[in-house]
Each structure stands twice: as structure tokens, then as C-alpha cells.
Amino acid sequence: MEADSPASPGAPEPLAEGAGREFYSLLRRIKGKLFTWNILKTIALGQMLSLCICGTAITSQYLAERYKVNTPMLQSFINYCLLFLIYTVMLAFRSGSDNLLVILKRKWWKYILLGLADVEANYMIVRAYQYTTLTSVQLLDCFGIPVLMALSWFILYARYRVIHFVAVAVCLLGVGTMVGADILAGREDNSGSDVLIGDILVLLGASLYAISNVCEEYIVKKLSRQEFLGMVGLFGTIISGIQLLIVEYKDIASIHWDWKIALLFVAFALCMFCLYSFMPLVIKVTSATSVNLGILTADLYSLFVGLFLFGYKFSGLYILSFTVIMVGFILYCSTPTRTAEPAESSVPPVTSIGIDNLGMKLEENLQETHSAVL
DSSP states (O other): OTTTGGGTTTTHHHHHHHHHHHHHHHHHHHHHHHSOHHHHHHHHHHHHHHHHHHHHHHHHHHHHHHSOOOOHHHHHHHHHHHHIIIIIHHHHTOOGGGSHHHHHHHHHHHHHHHHHHHHHHHHHHHHHTTTSOHHHHHHHGGGHHHHHHHHHHHHSOEEOOHHHHHHHHHHHHHHHHHHHHHHHTTOOOOOOSOHHHHHHHHHHHHHHHHHHHHHHHHHHHHSOHHHHHHHHHHHHHHHHHHHHHHHSHHHHHTOOOOHHHHHHHHHHHHHHHHHHHHHHHHHHHSOHHHHHHHGGGHHHHHHHHHHHHTOOOOOHHHHHHHHHHHHHHHHHHHSOOEEOOOTTOSSOOGGGOOOSOHHHHHHHHHHHHHHHHO
16 A cells, blocks of 8 residues: 555646657657658659759740740650660560550650650640730649549549548649739739630640640550650650751741750750650559649749749748748658559559559558568
């Protein structure tokens, strides 16, 4: 009894210590889920793609504002030519079913449609700036994300959880914050010549981007990255070359070429080539949806560079927007999606696992194995 008497006045202390330990354990679990090495790697890869997009935006704007050169199809044509020279030629020297001629015999019409979607998506988004406002392009361009999720649901059998929809909503909130910062900073000074046409072009371009990205994810996970890039390079070069002669012949003829303009074209082509080359690598270990969420920060990088090159006004909302988008992106990557396999597939192959982060799946398997042992 005497030994038990000192414990009564100190009884709340063990309870407080237990609650503190539980809270600390909860924080560690949250930190361990949101800030794993695989998620940090995914974030880094996504921001690398954003920087490539930022490079294409800055060089295009520099050409348009300083040198009055507005030739988006020519710029895309150079990129497709680079893809053709590297990846299509690579396919030509392969043997077996991966050979260029074998692929063309079996799937030529599919890759024509894919090349057409990719070329027109690039063209429509750029052309929309001539008709509508910057705000409309930034907001309506996000229409591609729900379209991409819907296509992934039906084509790739991706199955989302509540946290994925919450994460997408958070990212779109960040985009809204960025648009609000643009308006407050005075960047919204172009009312456009025909807003309705411009908005329709943005919606069509965003939808075509979604189609292209879903096809890209399917090809790089089921077939190979080289096949996707080689076929896009081949048919993208042909389609953009024909369209180039039709819609931009006069614009190209009026360019007063010098080494600065040529250097900007080369810089744009290299940034776009790096974007096309690295995006399949990122999509293969994540998903097309998570990549599109990650590259929402590209406009913010362009704004930050524009502070020095084009005299943009800074707003603290840009930092808030970047933070909100990154929080949504981390939330999306923190939980892997599932793949609903067709009924006839009783044992799904490894390459068909629909996972936003392959590293997350490996961690989950380790946890399930540990639970089974226990």
C-alpha cells in the first residue's frame, strides 16, 4: 500500500506521456507516408519536366515579343524532326517485332491518330492565345486533368481513392490562386479577339493532350518508350510538316534570321526534346495523371523567370500558389491507385499494375509481407 500511494497524485502523467507518444507516432507515420524517398524522387522528376516546359514558354515568348516571330508549328516541327532522327532511326535498326517496318505493318493507323492528336494539341493551345485571355488558357487547360482521369479509368482500368480527388481539387485551387495573382499583378491585359473561339481551342487542345498522355502511358508501360517516341517522331514530323506549309508559310518567309533568333529556336527545340524524352520515363514510374499535376508549376517557373526578363510584377500569391500545388501533388502521390483487371485475367502481369508511384507499391508489398508474417 505504501508503495502504491505516490502513484495516485502522478496518475495523469502516464496518460499525458502516452498521448504524447501517440501524437509523435502519428506525426512519424504521416511524415513517413508523405515524404518517402520515392515521393521526393517523383517530385524532383515532375519539376524537371516543369522546367523543360518553362524553357519552351520563355523562348517562345522571347521570340514573339522581341523579334515578332510567332511560328509554333515550325518550332514543333523541329522537335519532331529531332525525335525522328534519334528514336525512329533507332527503331529502324532493331530486329524482330520491335523493328520499325513490323510496327508500321501492324499499327500504322493507330500511330497516325496518336501523332495527329499530339500535333494538334500543341497547335491549338498556342493558337488559343491569339483569341482568348491568359486567364482562360490557364484555367481551361486544367480541363485536361479530369478528362485524363476519366480516360485512365476506362482505358487503363485505373481506380482512384478519395484522397486522389481531394489532391486534384487542391492542385486546381493552386491554379486558381495563380490566376488571381496574375490579375492582381496586371498581367491580364489582353481581352482577345474572339474569346469563344479561343476557349473552344483550349478545351479541344487539353482533351487531345489527355488522349495523347493516356496513349503514352499505355505504350511505355506495355510496350516500350522507344516505340512511342519513334512513332510520334515519324508521324509528328509528317503531319506538322504538312500543316507548317499550309498555315505558317508566310510567317516563316517574313522572319529576318540572325544568330539570336536561331539560338532561340535551338533552345526551344532542345527543351521540347528533353520534355518528350524524359516524360515517358517519369510516366513509367508514376502515371500520366500525376505527371500532369506535377507540371502545373511550369507556369509559375515561367513567371519567376519573367520577373527578370519581361518585367513582371511579383505577388506573394505566386508563392502560395506554388505551395498549394505541391501539397496537392504530394497528396496524390502518397497513395497508389489500383488497377481493375479484366475478368479473364486471374493473375495480372507485373507490367499492368496501375500504380502512380512504383516505389509506393514496393513499400506496400513489404508492409503486407510483414503483416502476413505476424
